[in-house]
Amino acid sequence: MPENSYYDQNLVEHQVKSGQHRDVIGGMWDEIGGLQFEFLVAHGLLPHHRLIDVGCGSLRGGVQFARYLDHGNYYGIDLNQSLIDAGYELEFKPAGLDSRVPRNNFHATADFDFSPFEKPFDFALALSVFTHLTLNSIRICLERLAPSMAPGGIFFATVFALNPKLPTWKPALHQPGGITTYGDRDPYHYRREDLTYIASVSGWTAEWIGQFDHPRDQQMVCFRIAEDLRRSEAVLRGESD
Numbered sequence: 001m002p003e004n005s006y007y008d009q010n011l012v013e014h015q016v017k018s019g020q021h022r023d024v025i026g027g028m029w030d031e032i033g034g035l036q037f038e039f040l041v042a043h044g045l046l047p048h049h050r051l052i053d054v055g056c057g058s059l060r061g062g063v064q065f066a067r068y069l070d071h072g073n074y075y076g077i078d079l080n081q082s083l084i085d086a087g088y089e090l091e092f093k094p095a096g097l098d099s100r101v102p103r104n105n106f107h108a109t110a111d112f113d114f115s116p117f118e119k120p121f122d123f124a125l126a127l128s129v130f131t132h133l134t135l136n137s138i139r140i141c142l143e144r145l146a147p148s149m150a151p152g153g154i155f156f157a158t159v160f161a162l163n164p165k166l167p168t169w170k171p172a173l174h175q176p177g178g179i180t181t182y183g184d185r186d187p188y189h190y191r192r193e194d195l196t197y198i199a200s201v202s203g204w205t206a207e208w209i210g211q212f213d214h215p216r217d218q219q220m221v222c223f224r225i226a227e228d229l230r231r232s233e234a235v236l237r238g239e240s241d
């Protein structure tokens, strides 16, 4: 069984062709688009920064970031080419944002391949993406992103948090939003310690931020590249043993 329904790329493409590119990625277009934008600006994102949107989807956040960041400074990867294409054709072009962000700032990848982008990123964001991923996939994402971050780079990601008093194997209901999460299937829940550990073995540190007014009870985690972790990036790239 695939780890989330977005791996059914034919179904996603069919939904996009049926005009559902906003709904497929969760809807609440203006609300959650605005929320992620306001959050990053409040946490230091400036127009000259370079931002990579991990699991950018149909550019719900992208339309906000593209308007704000200097020309060419917004980048995105996603599993689904059809979502990127819909975002660019149906959201960016009508808003004139294609003149601010070139088409080749986006890359469809199933394995967190950031290699097409040459310069490092100051900020990274994964909004409503780790909520759909296994811990092993999150680790691969962190490992592969670390070498593409600038010194002091920051990666914000949202997760569903599991109450530490509850076992991971029991479904957990989240309010607001009414989403039920699971330990072994999408949407996944995690303990704080899961993220702290996975960061520590992937070239990052993790700081729990928690509530940030997400309407479906997603919580924010801040991953940082520490200077003294730079050494491990060479290992992650396979350049030393």
Ligand SMILES: C[S@@+](CC[C@H](N)C(=O)[O-])C[C@H]1O[C@@H](n2cnc3c(N)ncnc32)[C@H](O)[C@@H]1O
Binding pocket: 004, 006, 024, 025, 026, 032, 054, 055, 056, 057, 058, 059, 060, 061, 077, 078, 079, 080, 083, 109, 110, 111, 112, 126, 127, 128, 129, 132, 137
């Ligand atoms: C709920 S949507 C969020 C999209 C976007 N971050 C936003 O806030 O609008 C989840 C996105 O994650 C993408 N995704 C799921 N698994 C992925 C993976 N393994 N690698 C890259 N993207 C993935 C999906 O294709 C989808 O676009």
